[in-house]
Amino acid sequence: MAKEPIPYKIYLEENEMPTAWYNVRADMKNKPAPLLNPATGKPMTADELSAVFCRELVAQELNNDDRLIPIPTEIRDFYKMYRPSPLVRAYCLEKKLNTPAKIYYKFEGNNTSGSHKLNSAIAQAYYAREQGLKGVTTETGAGQWGTALSMACAYFGLDCKVYMVKVSYEQKPFRREVMRTYGASVTPSPSMETNVGRAINAQFPGTTGSLGCAISEAVEAATSREGYRYVLGSVLNQVLLHQSVIGLEAKAALDKYGIVPDVIIGCAGGGSNLGGLISPFMGEKLRGERDYRFVAVEPASCPSFTRGKFAYDFCDTGKVCPLAKMYTLGSNFIPAPNHAGGLRYHGMSSTLSQLYHDGYMEAISVPQTAVFEAAEYFARCEGILPAPESSHAIRAAIDEAVKCRETGKEETILFGLTGTGYFDMVAYEKYHDGKMEDYVPTDEELAKYAAELPKIG
């Protein structure tokens, strides 16, 4: 039964915050397919994975059975510095849309990384410190993950080495400076510091880099020096596990007021935010306790769910990482320049891919001008300037609320507002100046990359 009135923002008390992450794989009948060793075609063992990743994170990656994984106290203490994140009732948006729908969003942007990425960064840094490592390496594109990891490493006194796609390094000097403020070393990729970087620089003189190349450099940097491991901000099962804190908090806040969402919407790049937000609700659906609609929103320019293949593929363009079974556009697919950098990934979390394949979720794709239109509309009434990634979810939520206006249906909509757009003003400027273009890959283009998928699994 709903307690009234519902406040603008529902915060949990500290003692209402989750003490364990929820592992949705435990409730899945069809488990996500295992990572494969590209050399042998066999599932990656814990030992093989531990050469690259921290031991405890490997255990989490492979754990398909335990429903709850306790959150260590030190991580919970860090969470308390910026969490619980608010669950916001979008009263003003509802009024402006004149919709009978009730709209809620879980806002993850109130921390210096500007997004939900910090939830997993702090966990990964913690386990690295527990293992007695000196530091970690990673790649970053737009810079949110790199920033989050820098913050986490500063907190635990770990060295942090970030390979930043060269074009972003040059175009986003502010992001770079934020990372330096937290003591991270930031190297434009491809660099001359690694074999793979030197090889790429030799083969493509003047290249401005790519996420795939930065991943390869970060992996080499971790495996070639003592006391380092590589960490990744999305796609992996462990990341979805850590991000379940988003959904657990959202559900606890809704439960306090007896609110049950009809539809839950999130943007989808690698799947970390969407997977985290929907996890505990999906658990109820998987266990047959309650039904929900789940909607993944992806950019029309990078439509892995809606137009990709469900197949084994490389996670990186450099093909140094294990193979994952997922909805993919092919690891050779280079997404057109969409301004939502966090959604420009050719693949998708294996866990979400399996759930989508089994019919538990829907997916839609939206063009970026429509996304920025929604972003601006939202900013002007709800105040928050959203990240382009998050605005994909806003677009879908607005469209859903408008449908309710037409049908008169009083739906309860929950969406994930993953972050803020303060470092994305170049994109907003293009939108304001009418210079933003929409890109949609042709069927021929997608077929070409799909034909190049590895013949495994």
Next chain:
Amino acid sequence: MAKEPIPYKIYLEENEMPTAWYNVRADMKNKPAPLLNPATGKPMTADELSAVFCRELVAQELNNDDRLIPIPTEIRDFYKMYRPSPLVRAYCLEKKLNTPAKIYYKFEGNNTSGSHKLNSAIAQAYYAREQGLKGVTTETGAGQWGTALSMACAYFGLDCKVYMVKVSYEQKPFRREVMRTYGASVTPSPSMETNVGRAINAQFPGTTGSLGCAISEAVEAATSREGYRYVLGSVLNQVLLHQSVIGLEAKAALDKYGIVPDVIIGCAGGGSNLGGLISPFMGEKLRGERDYRFVAVEPASCPSFTRGKFAYDFCDTGKVCPLAKMYTLGSNFIPAPNHAGGLRYHGMSSTLSQLYHDGYMEAISVPQTAVFEAAEYFARCEGILPAPESSHAIRAAIDEAVKCRETGKEETILFGLTGTGYFDMVAYEKYHDGKMEDYVPTDEELAKYAAELPKIG
């Protein structure tokens, strides 16, 4: 009696949020001196002020008697979208400093304007809308006030015309784009749109502008067109009144846990944040109910409290605004390039000036390299990347906590963390690269500008 444990962040429930602003002038024995008409040397009347400012805001400006001014419902509803702001216990900072002091900060940066400025912007926009105006004009330097006003005007459907100091307009294009996202028109100042702008451009070809010039342009733009008024983000009594919401919330949160601060610290530029934070505590001190130490922290490069004169002076370098009695370095004083743009003001709120003059407050000044050192130290343990302005208060709070370590005194320190530094990364970069310089005006320089003060009052 203190309830334990004290959470990392104390939030108020919606029904615990203030319903009235607190007007500290009502409790002052010596009221702040009135604004004077520069032409007549006589106190500005409500009618004279109403040609420039909104009627209700003029009434608030002149109201030295009512202790509580109700906050209109629509403003309270807007506040609910981003307030209450968290009162944070800086557990991690305390631990890192190894201090017996208990440190709290009131964090105002969790909104898209990035600072406390929104608290007054929404109030001023509301009264403009109530008066049936079409729009408002203002100036902005670093851009926080302009952003806040743009957000407020978007919410109430008002036109918003911002004159942005040309050098900031060119160096901070992202701030400009945020304002455009909220529908504001942003003009680099001096422009060719106003008489004063054209005159300045003719006199100083190629000038990159100043806050004083932008104020003059904004005032001319407001008074020369139908249905517009000018609004200002600091210094004025009305602004301190609106900002009292910071202190009221902070006090309510502390009271919930029986916490009484020994010392309250805030950065001071025009005084809006400091005045807002300390108001209700100062009220108790003025009424003889409880004693507190209050510390204003200003940049060594612009030391109005610590090295200025208490005298009538112009509020703007263009000398078009009324005269205010305040601690001032002289309206011709041009502060050296300190990166805390929000603190580069020659004068200080009349209310705070009177309180300081009467011995109710202390003031100190700090050089900017020490400020950035504190900022980075704070960011690495508390997570939040602070604005350069706010970091003046951090510097003083850290120094106070270190003193406690030396004396063993268990002081409770409260400071105002007014905002985030996401748009200040150029300054952080200079600090990281060892290229930041400290500026301290010489006695001769200050004497020269002091000698130019108007001979009034």
